[in-house]
Amino acid sequence: MSIKKPYQAPDEGLIKKYGDRQGSFYTFYPMNGLWKDEAGASAYLEAIDEMIETRPDAPLSLYLHFPFCMKQCLFCHCFTVISGDKDDHGKFIDYMLKELEILQQHFDKRGFKPNFRELHFGGGSPSIISEDDFRRIWKALEPMLRAEDLYECTIEIDPRYEMSVDRMRFYHDMGVDRISFGVQDFNPNVGKIINRVNPPEMLEPLLTDEVRSMFKSINFDLIYGLPSQTSEDFKQTVQDAIRLNPDRLAVYVLGNRPDIYRHHQSFNKHYMAASIETSGMFVDAVNEFLENGYEFIGIDHMAKPTDVLAIAKKEGTLFRNAIGYTPGRSSDIIGVGPSSMGIVGDHYFQNYYTLPSYYEALDRDELPVVRGFVASDDDVLRREIMFDVVLYEKISKAKFRDQYGVENFDEYFAPELKELAEFVTDRLVEIDADEIRITDTGRFYQRQVCKVFDLYDREHGYTHSREFDDGTAALDRKVQLQT
Ligand code: SF4
Incomplete structure (x- = not known):
């Protein structure tokens, strides 16, 4: 039997304040x-x-x-x-x-x-x-x-x-x-x-x-x-x-x-x-x-x-x-297969969603890649921070100094730490000289903490993953089976 103390439900104030701030599931970034x-x-x-x-x-x-x-x-x-x-x-x-x-x-x-x-x-x-x-x-x-x-x-x-x-x-x-x-x-x-x-x-x-x-x-x-x-x-x-x-x-x-x-x-x-x-x-x-x-x-x-x-x-x-x-x-x-994603180091790729486009690319003897992205050093750094939040509920500043060369974490992430101040006030996060830790109540707001570190979200927001030509076309059933 687990000896973990049961979690308390967040109060209504927290739900109202943070409920709509959910970031993505951060399985990769951006x-x-x-x-x-x-x-x-x-x-x-x-x-x-x-x-x-x-x-x-x-x-x-x-x-x-x-x-x-x-x-x-x-x-x-x-x-x-x-x-x-x-x-x-x-x-x-x-x-x-x-x-x-x-x-x-x-x-x-x-x-x-x-x-x-x-x-x-x-x-x-x-x-x-x-x-x-x-x-x-x-x-x-x-x-x-x-x-x-x-x-x-x-x-x-x-x-x-x-x-x-x-x-x-x-x-x-x-x-x-x-x-x-x-x-x-x-x-x-x-x-x-x-x-x-x-x-x-x-x-x-x-x-x-x-x-x-x-x-x-x-x-x-x-x-x-x-x-x-x-x-x-x-x-x-x-x-x-x-x-x-x-x-x-x-x-x-x-x-x-x-x-x-x-x-x-x-x-x-x-x-x-x-x-x-x-x-x-x-x-x-x-x-x-x-x-x-x-x-x-x-x-x-x-x-x-x-x-x-x-x-x-x-x-x-x-x-x-x-x-x-x-x-x-x-x-x-x-x-492999339509819509599937390839992640090779810092390179991200995704295949066509629509079967006709997927089949046509393969008929040309080409891999059916519809879009991709090369993550920058800063993207990789932020991805690692988000992973530490959703995997281990803490961010060690020393890790980012030793492995990513961020000599002064507090300076590099000053805007994020400023934004996290209210998470600290609301007891979702604890911050000291060495670490940022997610509290027990914070366990239910980890995606919101990740979102604080999401520069793309802050600067211009995201479109939904299906909001591009091939993604939207694939929502039409007739398109999928017309081949
Ligand atoms: S439609 Fe149903 S069975 Fe098909 S992928 Fe979605 S959840 Fe699974």
Whole structure:
């Protein structure tokens, strides 16, 4: 049992003052709303070449984005294409394999053997990929990586479709060792409203002792603040989750952007908990998980002490990247599939969202990169500060002197420290000559602390990540399936 004292819900004054100041999730910095479309495929290959020259053994993560889903969950922000048609899936996989082949040809030309240590199947719903197609993908990966070299191989699972213990055995036999279930809320009434009904009885038969023994870690994603969801509903979902005993949970707040996602527009017909209630939902959930042996390891993650993320936090290797919290075995990501992101050192890249543009680039034998960004020294410094806030709840001034050459932290960050003064007054942050520390109440405002260090946000703000030509076009379903 954890001995951590339960957290107190922030008072109404704090919620009113800081609730709307949430920055992004800071999985990288600056966020992709600022990336530029002139950074294309050739810049990506140059960044890879630079890595080959300077850090040939750098451990890498490979992320494969399969965008198809059977139905649109109404809360979703992910890049999805709604189709259960296996011909659509097969055609897409042909193209995704072409993208892998272009990368492999480039590696071969350079005589480079990439040191892939993590493999992630994300989406969309990668668990609706047929077993034959899944084997086809693994076969195509063979020249690039060996399953036995991977620290971690994960897949996101939608429990509603084609899921069985046999399918779990299949994943295990293929080398998958961590699985993540999108649950969001177990309540069927909430489920109907968000177009995603997955009660506990759907997961229970899948989580047999045999299945648990096959995977190093089982994750659930939950969301609070969903339309029609009450505090009591969410408490019950938390209880059901604890009973089903995952190793790790991500507990996210609903991001409601009806201006970007048409499917969010239906929410206004339903009861939506106010921020005072959603804050309470999250604090209650954190306390309940703590009482049941989980640790609060990040802004929105809970993990058992035996889970690799909890261990990484204790050992100081916990890391954050476009995939989310990771044990820190690799910071560079090669992203494959539409909308996926590549992060190679200080270079960021993102692929096209629209399938026609993604396919056209591959038909030209080009990597389908739509935009990118080169982080400056100052960006990298601020990124590290934000990561320290969301990973370890403190910023050590000495670290930034020793590792980044910031001789006088207080002078370099004078505007930020001035802005943080009110966080200190409100007891969200403590500052002394050596450190900036997040307090217990501050745990619920870590994104707001990061935002203080976000120079782009302060100077001109961000557009939403989908507010550019290809991102907006991809919100039109007809465009996605016209190929
Ligand atoms: S939540 Fe998952 S299954 Fe639902 S639409 Fe989004 S990506 Fe697809």
